[in-house]
Amino acid sequence: MTYGKLIRISLLITLLILALSIFFIAGNHGWIEKNYANGFYPGLSRFLRILFGWIPFSLGDILYSIVSVSVLWQLGKFVVRLFHKTDSWRKKLTPLLTAGIILLFVYVYFYLFWGLNYYRQGIEQQLGLKNGKFDKQQLIDLNNYLLLQMNSRKEICLQKKDTTMNNDRMFQSALQGYQTLEKQFPFLRYKHASLKPSMFGEIGNYVGFQGYYNPFTGEGQVNTAIPNFLQPYVVCHEMAHQIGYASESEANFVGFLSATHSNDTLMQYSSYLDMFLYAWGNLRAVDSTAAKQFGDQLHPGVKRDLVAYRKFVTDHRTFLSDWTDKLYDYYLKQNRQRKGIESYGEVTGWVLAYHHKYGLK
Ligand SMILES: [Zn+2]
Structure with a gap:
């Protein structure tokens, strides 16, 4: 031999x-x-x-x-x-x-x-939360709360003419959000940032990713070619992956907590917008009339962002993104995320359980 x-x-x-x-x-x-x-x-x-x-x-x-x-x-x-x-x-x-x-x-x-x-056992065990079933009224209350937070942040940003974030500010604001959150929950400590724009941004738009964690180098990657108002929340989501929350619903939840603990209004807006889209989608599935009423209450600035987001998704939808979605869905299901791609939306359950136990910021 x-x-x-x-x-x-x-x-x-x-x-x-x-x-x-x-x-x-x-x-x-x-x-x-x-x-x-x-x-x-x-x-x-x-x-x-x-x-x-x-x-x-x-x-x-x-x-x-x-x-x-x-x-x-x-x-x-x-x-x-x-x-x-x-x-x-x-x-x-x-x-x-x-x-x-x-x-x-x-x-x-x-x-x-x-x-x-x-x-791992994760958030359920660490925060003593149960991501269980919720009823329509709870969803309506959550939509109401998120809509108010989102609309008010948009109004403040527009008044200050503060509508885009560069990478340095985004990474700093995200870090500050985690530092504040750590005071309440020490296990969510994030030290030594490693956050970078992805080299595959434009390709990523067609494949359909907004960010990813690289376990080989510990780097948190953000697709900076997606609309700017989405990026701050993506940074916080990837940081949650970096500190060990692999589950997408938990990374969404920890990302939401940290972003809303940041002092940066644009960072807060990005996270309330994302979370509202999840909760709004959940409500639409059970009561489309109630969901429409929330649609009518969107701040005009939020409406513009949603139109831009929809256009961005449609412009980049190809057979490739359909195919990678299926592959990614299969990957998640193999990794203890029963609902595959839809498991991202399970964050609503975490936010409701947290709301019930701790109240929201
Ligand atoms: Zn993720």
């Missing part, structure tokens, strides 16, 4: 053992909450943010590109060798094995360095 082959087989066996261990650990949510989400992960993520946060561009995006090109290269090599009659089957299959090892490595790294947070 050659030296290279020995390394490849040892790597494959190690990765398979780690993948199996991840599979078995994932079932023990209490253990993960205690030892991973509140043990290993916070230190690791802080270390990654310190290590890569100062780099002005996204290292993670470059890594993603290298890995994608490497896998495609190996697959291309496999296809070419398939047509080489003189090549042995062993030689034909080697690129496929290499691609498999790269993908298995990505899988193991992803779950060990972040993805196990999908299997």
